Amino acid sequence: MSELETIIIGIGGVGCIVAYGIEYTNKSNVSIIVRRDYEKVIKDGYEVDSCDYGKFNWKPKNIYKDIEAAAASGKEFDYIVVTTKSLPDVVKTEDLIKPLVSKKSTIVLMQNGFDLGRPFFDKYPENVIVSGVSHIGSHNNGGVIHQTQNDKSLVSYFESPTIPVEIQEKKTKDFIDIYSNDKNNCTYFPDGKWYRYRKLVYNATLNTTCALTVTDTAINEYAGGLDAISIPAMKEVIKIAKADGVDLPDDVINSVCHSDDGDYFSPSMCVDVQKGNPIELESILGNLLVRGKELKVETPVLDTLYSLLKVVQYKLKVKNGYITLPEKRPITDKFYQ
Amino acid sequence: MSELETIIIGIGGVGCIVAYGIEYTNKSNVSIIVRRDYEKVIKDGYEVDSCDYGKFNWKPKNIYKDIEAAAASGKEFDYIVVTTKSLPDVVKTEDLIKPLVSKKSTIVLMQNGFDLGRPFFDKYPENVIVSGVSHIGSHNNGGVIHQTQNDKSLVSYFESPTIPVEIQEKKTKDFIDIYSNDKNNCTYFPDGKWYRYRKLVYNATLNTTCALTVTDTAINEYAGGLDAISIPAMKEVIKIAKADGVDLPDDVINSVCHSDDGDYFSPSMCVDVQKGNPIELESILGNLLVRGKELKVETPVLDTLYSLLKVVQYKLKVKNGYITLPEKRPITDKFYQ
Numbered sequence: 001m002s003e004l005e006t007i008i009i010g011i012g013g014v015g016c017i018v019a020y021g022i023e024y025t026n027k028s029n030v031s032i033i034v035r036r037d038y039e040k041v042i043k044d045g046y047e048v049d050s051c052d053y054g055k056f057n058w059k060p061k062n063i064y065k066d067i068e069a070a071a072a073s074g075k076e077f078d079y080i081v082v083t084t085k086s087l088p089d090v091v092k093t094e095d096l097i098k099p100l101v102s103k104k105s106t107i108v109l110m111q112n113g114f115d116l117g118r119p120f121f122d123k124y125p126e127n128v129i130v131s132g133v134s135h136i137g138s139h140n141n142g143g144v145i146h147q148t149q150n151d152k153s154l155v156s157y158f159e160s161p162t163i164p165v166e167i168q169e170k171k172t173k174d175f176i177d178i179y180s181n182d183k184n185n186c187t188y189f190p191d192g193k194w195y196r197y198r199k200l201v202y203n204a205t206l207n208t209t210c211a212l213t214v215t216d217t218a219i220n221e222y223a224g225g226l227d228a229i230s231i232p233a234m235k236e237v238i239k240i241a242k243a244d245g246v247d248l249p250d251d252v253i254n255s256v257c258h259s260d261d262g263d264y265f266s267p268s269m270c271v272d273v274q275k276g277n278p279i280e281l282e283s284i285l286g287n288l289l290v291r292g293k294e295l296k297v298e299t300p301v302l303d304t305l306y307s308l309l310k311v312v313q314y315k316l317k318v319k320n321g322y323i324t325l326p327e328k329r330p331i332t333d334k335f336y337q
Numbered sequence: 338m339s340e341l342e343t344i345i346i347g348i349g350g351v352g353c354i355v356a357y358g359i360e361y362t363n364k365s366n367v368s369i370i371v372r373r374d375y376e377k378v379i380k381d382g383y384e385v386d387s388c389d390y391g392k393f394n395w396k397p398k399n400i401y402k403d404i405e406a407a408a409a410s411g412k413e414f415d416y417i418v419v420t421t422k423s424l425p426d427v428v429k430t431e432d433l434i435k436p437l438v439s440k441k442s443t444i445v446l447m448q449n450g451f452d453l454g455r456p457f458f459d460k461y462p463e464n465v466i467v468s469g470v471s472h473i474g475s476h477n478n479g480g481v482i483h484q485t486q487n488d489k490s491l492v493s494y495f496e497s498p499t500i501p502v503e504i505q506e507k508k509t510k511d512f513i514d515i516y517s518n519d520k521n522n523c524t525y526f527p528d529g530k531w532y533r534y535r536k537l538v539y540n541a542t543l544n545t546t547c548a549l550t551v552t553d554t555a556i557n558e559y560a561g562g563l564d565a566i567s568i569p570a571m572k573e574v575i576k577i578a579k580a581d582g583v584d585l586p587d588d589v590i591n592s593v594c595h596s597d598d599g600d601y602f603s604p605s606m607c608v609d610v611q612k613g614n615p616i617e618l619e620s621i622l623g624n625l626l627v628r629g630k631e632l633k634v635e636t637p638v639l640d641t642l643y644s645l646l647k648v649v650q651y652k653l654k655v656k657n658g659y660i661t662l663p664e665k666r667p668i669t670d671k672f673y674q
Contacts, residue, residue, distance in 0.1 A: 209645070209648070212549060212550070212645055213549070213645055213648040213649045213652065214551075214649070214652070215648060215649070215651075215652040218662070218666045219648060219651050219652050219655065219662075220648050222651060222662075223647050223648040223650070223651030223652075224644060224647055224648070225644060225645065225647065225648035226673075228640075228641075228644035228647075229641065229644050229645060231673065231674075253673050253674055254672050254673045254674060256673075257671075257673035258673070260666070261666070261668045262665060262666055262667075262668050263666055264662075264666050300637065301641070303565075304565075304566065304638070304641050307561060307562060307565035307566050308546070308549055308550055308562065308566060308645075309550075310560050310561055310562065310565075311546070311550040311552060311556060311557050311560040311561070311562035312550045312551070312552070313560070314552075314556055314559060314560030315550065315551070315552040315556050315560075318556065325555070325556075325559075325601075328599060329555045329597070329598070329599055329600055329601050330599075331598045331599050334594075335591050336563075336568065336590055336591045336594035336595070337568075337590055337591060
């Protein structure tokens with residue numbers, strides 16, 4: 001039994017394969033927190049059909065129903081790996097994980113989005129915040145995991161202002177050591193910031209436009225949305241990146257526009273809207289606009305997309321019970337102008 | 338039997354009550370064109386439950402399946418009343434009605450939207466184009482008509498460049514004469530242009546924002562969309578109107594923002610998106626932007642709403658079979674920049 005302890009929070013399709021990958025590597029004990037599927041998993045474990053690891057049944061040794069139960073175990077976690085959706089306007093991950101964090105914890109955010117480390121720096125000035133960008137394709141259907149795309153991830157760190165770079169780098173590589181194995185594809189990618197900006201050229205633009213129009217990237221192009229909205233939005237992302245010291249490749253717009261070649265592809269945020277789930281708006285676009293404003297970059301197209309998607313998000317929050325409206329719309333005497 | 342002949346095209350909830358109102362007034366013979374409900378109506382007529390006229394069964398004397406059948410009847414129509422949705426990017430009404438138009442025809446457009454007369458002026462330089470803005474609440478469910486709100490309409494004309502004003506005014510009043518009765522509420526409203534601009538302050542802004550975010554005007558307000566998008570859009574409508582010689586009241590924004598007081602109200606375009614029907618985008622917003630460009634008014638917010646809703650409309654056209662996409666998305670070697 002290893003002396004290292006790792007806990008994975010947010011066990012869906014991705015989290016389960018990440019957890020299994022760490023157990024498979026056999027350098028750390030693994031705990032998981034399972035909410036929705038707890039009854040099934042504690043009884044029968046997961047049924048996994050994985051393109052990386054094969055078909056098998058997996059019942060992790062340490063299964064907790066929530067953060068409090070995991071904290072009550074008395075374990076001190078070396079790695080706290082978060083694989084939930086990133087919804088800071090619904091739940092603040094930095095608050096959620098607090099009972100699990102000790103001085104020795106490395107916090108690993110394997111989540112979509114930009115500048116995710118920021119709320120952690122204040123709260124956990126001594127803990128390294130690792131950044132994992134995952135390209136896995138894996139889905140969870142009530143404890144049945146179907147992984148169709150190789151677990152490929154690029155790992156770096158969110159640059160903490162309080163911790164020496166060497167320590168951040170070392171802790172990041174330590175995490176890669178307990179995670180990387182002969183089946184998955186986990187690489188150290190020194191310039192995490194560059195990489196997250198590069199992803200935003202797609203996610204803050206095509207993902208947002210398609211979420212708003214609830215359609216795929218092909219129809220967005222055929223209907224003129226790519227030229228009128230998405231590409232101007234991409235130029236704004238590139239401008240913010242540049243002001244932030246990040247030079248993206250000259251042909252980045254062309255590459256991004258070709259990324260769904262041959263597919264009528266609906267990006268993740270659009271799929272969330274279709275399913276009626278809250279969208280990763282703040283992590284993907286809100287955080288970027290905060291940075292843009294700090295850098296005094298004007299972003300009229302992204303601002304408009306953000307304002308409109310805030311309305312969509314509000315609707316989704318009402319639908320999912322995060323916001324309750326009075327039964328009858330209240331009448332105000334506000335003077336609008 | 339009257340000597341006048343009127344035909345109503347697009348018999349839904351509104352068209353049926355308009356047609357019945359004209360028959361009830363008893364100053365013109367009435368013909369209708371029914372497509373979807375033809376079999377039911379030709380056999381059993383309409384079942385009407387009307388807040389204006391009561392409960393009854395109504396089988397109009399002249400029922401035609403399409404324009405060609407109506408034209409083949411040999412009748413010369415004095416009034417051609419169009420109550421269809423206004424979808425010029427799906428079907429051009431001015432082409433559709435051609436077989437029915439003679440020199441003596443007055444064309445009555447009882448449709449949502451702006452500048453609807455323009456495509457008729459070239460094609461029918463001798464025919465007066467009457468503008469009817471209806472405030473009725475009436476729905477058709479397979480030949481069962483349920484009218485819940487009084488048939489109130491404001492009637493004027495789209496100002497033709499080729500016909501003397503006196504004639505346009507007279508023909509408009511002639512139409513009111515055959516339509517207005519003791520149950521409905523049909524008034525001559527001389528400044529049709531003013532009135533259509535006034536309606537656009539809601540329709541081009543709140544209707545569009547809610548169509549895009551697929552929500553009601555309350556959630557749009559609570560989520561910040563009213564302040565960030567809809568009100569700036571209203572200011573652009575007011576600017577175009579002003580450049581077009583139309584002064585809207587100082588408190589128009591306030592009135593419009595209060596129009597759904599007490600209701601979680603989803604505007605018509607939003608309801609169309611929810612139902613998967615094409616939206617009246619060109620009539621409500623496209624035509625306005627054409628006019629804005631002619632008048633050199635800058636409209637960045639409306640332009641963005643239009644571009645995004647064009648994507649929504651494209652998707653709806655695909656869904657309704659107006660556009661067919663290849664099974665696999667074709668790959669191009671276009672260089673995007």
